[in-house]
Amino acid sequence: MRLIVTEKDSAARKIADILGGKVTVKAHGRGRQKVRSYHFGYGDDDAVAIGLRGHVMQTVFPNTYRRWSLKYLGDMIERPDLAWVVDGAAAGTLAALRSVAKGATEVVIATDYDREGELIGHEALEILRGDALKRHPHDKPEKKKKAGVAGRGKAAAAPPAEPPADSGDPHVKAMLPAAAVDRHIRVRYSALTREEVEAAFAKPSTVDFNLAEAAHSRQDIDLIWGAVLTRFMSLASYRYGSDYLSVGRVQSPTLRLVVDRELERRAFVPVPYWEIKATLTRGDDTVEVAHAKGRFDSLEAMETAFSRAQADTAEVTAYKAEPRKVAPPPPFNTTALMSAASGGGVSPARAMRAAESLYLDGLISYPRTDNTVYPPSLDLRGSLEALAGWQPVATVAARLAKQGKYTPTRGKKRTTDHPPIYPVGVPKKELSGDQAKVYDLVARRFLATLLPAAVIEGQRVDVRIGREPFLARGSRVASPGFLEVYEKYAAKRDRPLPALQPGDVLQVRELRSESKETQPPSRYGQGPLIEKMEELGLGTKATRADIIQHLYDRNYVRDNPIEPTELGVALITAFDAAMKEAPVDISSWQMTAKLDDEMDRISEGELRRDQVVAESQDMLEQAWKLLDGHVADIRERIKGGVRDDLTLGECKNCGGQLRVLRGKTGKRFAACVGKEGDAPQPAADGERPRRGCGQTFPLPQRGTITPTGRSCGDCGWPEIKVVGAGGRGRPWVLCVDIDCPSKEKYRSRARKNA
Numbered sequence: 001m002r003l004i005v006t007e008k009d010s011a012a013r014k015i016a017d018i019l020g021g022k023v024t025v026k027a028h029g030r031g032r033q034k035v036r037s038y039h040f041g042y043g044d045d046d047a048v049a050i051g052l053r054g055h056v057m058q059t060v061f062p063n064t065y066r067r068w069s070l071k072y073l074g075d076m077i078e079r080p081d082l083a084w085v086v087d088g089a090a091a092g093t094l095a096a097l098r099s100v101a102k103g104a105t106e107v108v109i110a111t112d113y114d115r116e117g118e119l120i121g122h123e124a125l126e127i128l129r130g131d132a133l134k135r136h137p138h139d140k141p142e143k144k145k146k147a148g149v150a151g152r153g154k155a156a157a158a159p160p161a162e163p164p165a166d167s168g169d170p171h172v173k174a175m176l177p178a179a180a181v182d183r184h185i186r187v188r189y190s191a192l193t194r195e196e197v198e199a200a201f202a203k204p205s206t207v208d209f210n211l212a213e214a215a216h217s218r219q220d221i222d223l224i225w226g227a228v229l230t231r232f233m234s235l236a237s238y239r240y241g242s243d244y245l246s247v248g249r250v251q252s253p254t255l256r257l258v259v260d261r262e263l264e265r266r267a268f269v270p271v272p273y274w275e276i277k278a279t280l281t282r283g284d285d286t287v288e289v290a291h292a293k294g295r296f297d298s299l300e301a302m303e304t305a306f307s308r309a310q311a312d313t314a315e316v317t318a319y320k321a322e323p324r325k326v327a328p329p330p331p332f333n334t335t336a337l338m339s340a341a342s343g344g345g346v347s348p349a350r351a352m353r354a355a356e357s358l359y360l361d362g363l364i365s366y367p368r369t370d371n372t373v374y375p376p377s378l379d380l381r382g383s384l385e386a387l388a389g390w391q392p393v394a395t396v397a398a399r400l401a402k403q404g405k406y407t408p409t410r411g412k413k414r415t416t417d418h419p420p421i422y423p424v425g426v427p428k429k430e431l432s433g434d435q436a437k438v439y440d441l442v443a444r445r446f447l448a449t450l451l452p453a454a455v456i457e458g459q460r461v462d463v464r465i466g467r468e469p470f471l472a473r474g475s476r477v478a479s480p481g482f483l484e485v486y487e488k489y490a491a492k493r494d495r496p497l498p499a500l501q502p503g504d505v506l507q508v509r510e511l512r513s514e515s516k517e518t519q520p521p522s523r524y525g526q527g528p529l530i531e532k533m534e535e536l537g538l539g540t541k542a543t544r545a546d547i548i549q550h551l552y553d554r555n556y557v558r559d560n561p562i563e564p565t566e567l568g569v570a571l572i573t574a575f576d577a578a579m580k581e582a583p584v585d586i587s588s589w590q591m592t593a594k595l596d597d598e599m600d601r602i603s604e605g606e607l608r609r610d611q612v613v614a615e616s617q618d619m620l621e622q623a624w625k626l627l628d629g630h631v632a633d634i635r636e637r638i639k640g641g642v643r644d645d646l647t648l649g650e651c652k653n654c655g656g657q658l659r660v661l662r663g664k665t666g667k668r669f670a671a672c673v674g675k676e677g678d679a680p681q682p683a684a685d686g687e688r689p690r691r692g693c694g695q696t697f698p699l700p701q702r703g704t705i706t707p708t709g710r711s712c713g714d715c716g717w718p719e720i721k722v723v724g725a726g727g728r729g730r731p732w733v734l735c736v737d738i739d740c741p742s743k744e745k746y747r748s749r750a751r752k753n754a
């Protein structure tokens, strides 16, 4: 019998459907631990496919480091004593694997085709062979459970409950003879389609242990860095429990990008400038022109030009129209897809989830890829023929499918593991939500890469008003090319000027000057941030979206475009103050990119995991010593950041500060806490003395509340902004005063403006 192990249940089901004629489904365990296996005949043998739940092993510290204390941090860095053990949460999956593995003569690893997939395959082999540890070897074995005692309080840290009583041997009992496991085969496919899966099974290879080792190193290093720095920052600033300050090897440099941009904005000094514009008409045509000089740096220069441009008519002095080609975009890799999706209102994290489910449904190819060049073996025609059955692009796809040969666009990155993301099937029923948006994007992008360039006619008209030169630019789509399917995702290009020739005369309807200021650099949107991360080598295609999401979840950033909270700013500036003397700042992207580069070298077999982990321990130790010398400063900064995030504005009654507080039940509300440094007010007998004037307001219980810095035009109380989790939804600006006369008006206006 063949045992086929996949990374997820849906992939196991899909492979069984593709390879087997008739599939029998068996359920193991119940509730959330329920696992399914898929049994079928394969050739003249039997086969069973079973899906894991992603990683089934994890890197852990020994239990001696479980307590959070600054005292242990040095030990954790110097002697992390990591062990690779079975993940306790995977007990149900392992029990199911044990039961279906019985009697297997051949093991097929069919996990996802990437670094993490290779490690998960390695994990499965360790477990099947009986080499995996079920607990840290330096931890005491779990005591025999007494009947009726539920001992799973600390579920995450508890060793796996398999087998029930620990006999003293820390190894999981073997599920198959070692010889059978060592004969394993590895199949690699980039899409869950019949062609790909059958081709993969026809051309098996073995697990790439170097690649798995690279993923394993990343796990180890991330655990040490994350645990040490998170504990240090949290303990230094007295933030315990759910308020802990999460610090991560890739997360902090990403936060730094956002914070650095914000600090640049704060330091920015706007410079005033002026522009002169005019509205011209001829018959029904209107043209907006601007002074050919563009910006005037001084008011006098502008006023001089303005007075020289006093005239009722304008004369066309030149008209130019030049066609230029706009090339279709390159094929999608993960970053480009996430960036394009976020331009369409789907955050990178949501786009990635939608893309994964489209992949598991056999609709698109594997969505984690860096590649932007279609391999020659790719069946472009097959995908086109399939897309001809999908109504929104059916005509174009059918026309392309009949074409003799294709010259698809090529991007800059070429890798050989996966093809770029392209559609491999069409939805049988209508998709909805993010899935519909992402599928539409992938399908149209794919067609766009096979269509010709668009021809855009760039237009420029020069006119003279009085004694001054003005001009306007326009554009016209002369030949749509790829825009036939991709216009909705491309920059808008059809803004034609009316047909004009030199000598034409137009009426000047209006001549006006506009006073403006130079603008600070803009904040990162989620799409551009993910592109920046790729450019700097921060994170991987598999982790970038989650890292950004985590910044939102930890309250370090809010909104989209992304704005750091004061807590986020404090965290980075505290690092900077402590790291001034450090050779390399551990929260810099260079540091992270270096480690990621070393992981690539592990996968090439040039470096070993222990070397890279040891090197990162040294860097961490240096950093920790510097941080430790700045504990008081870090504490002050973090406290200040938190306080600023919670301060909504000035109390109208007493001039004190209106701040977000939490009641005993956890409900939040706004209350006046008086002025900074005020002594508590005397209170009646039996009451606690309080600060401030006693004014309180209820607050929305969901979403992130931030001060806008403005006060309500109707009642004078501060205005606040409420944003949904993860920068989702439309921000809602409202007056904090529940009884404000303008409440309804504000709500509807906020909705319209957002």
Ligand SMILES: [Zn+2]
Pocket: 651, 652, 653, 654, 655, 656, 657, 672, 673, 674, 692, 693, 694, 695
């Ligand atoms: Zn007050």
Ligand SMILES: [Zn+2]
Pocket: 712, 713, 714, 715, 716, 717, 735, 736, 737, 740, 741, 742
């Ligand atoms: Zn108000």
